[in-house]
Amino acid sequence: xxxxxxxxxxxxxxxxxxxxxxxxxxxxxxxxxxxxxxxxxxxxxxxxxxxxxxxxxxxxxxxxxxxxxxxxxxxxxxxxxxxxxxxxxxxxxxxxxxxxxxxxxxxxxxxxxxxxxxxxxxxxxxxxxxxxxxxxxxxxxxxxxxxxxxxxxxx
Numbered sequence: 001x002x003x004x005x006x007x008x009x010x011x012x013x014x015x016x017x018x019x020x021x022x023x024x025x026x027x028x029x030x031x032x033x034x035x036x037x038x039x040x041x042x043x044x045x046x047x048x049x050x051x052x053x054x055x056x057x058x059x060x061x062x063x064x065x066x067x068x069x070x071x072x073x074x075x076x077x078x079x080x081x082x083x084x085x086x087x088x089x090x091x092x093x094x095x096x097x098x099x100x101x102x103x104x105x106x107x108x109x110x111x112x113x114x115x116x117x118x119x120x121x122x123x124x125x126x127x128x129x130x131x132x133x134x135x136x137x138x139x140x141x142x143x144x145x146x147x148x149x150x151x152x153x154x155x
Contacts, residue, residue: 002017004067004070008075019062021048021060031074033073033074034073041059043102046102082146083111083145084108088142090142093142102129103126106125107126107139109125110126119140126140
């Protein structure tokens with residue numbers, strides 16, 4: 001039996017331990033914010049946090065999360081008010097929106113590690129998340145704004 005805490009709630013899974021974490025979260029738990037993009041861990045649409053680190057959930061088997069804490073976009077902030085989520089709204093970042101949950105999760109992991117990232121650090125950290133619409137300038141601006149808001153709250 002695999003035990004995973006997802007968004008603060010413990011879940012038991014006795015299915016295929018090789019099932020991708022993304023499928024478990026989307027198909028079994030019904031949390032559909034994280035998206036399937038490439039299935040190879042290359043685009044970042046499926047980004048979640050596992051014990052505080054960004055992971056590409058399409059290539060992480062459920063068994064790798066056994067005993068760990070997973071946070072999806074739905075669990076980042078119950079009201080959608082994490083500094084990154086607010087900045088995404090304030091800066092009108094999404095165009096099509098498909099990649100944005102993964103982008104926000106990647107940005108949140110950066111801000112958890114580095115409260116004052118430079119432009120270069122933002123670029124490097126966000127590089128694995130692809131935006132087909134090319135919203136990179138707005139993403140960069142939103143990450144910087146989220147860092148400023150987070151710092152002002154002392155988070």
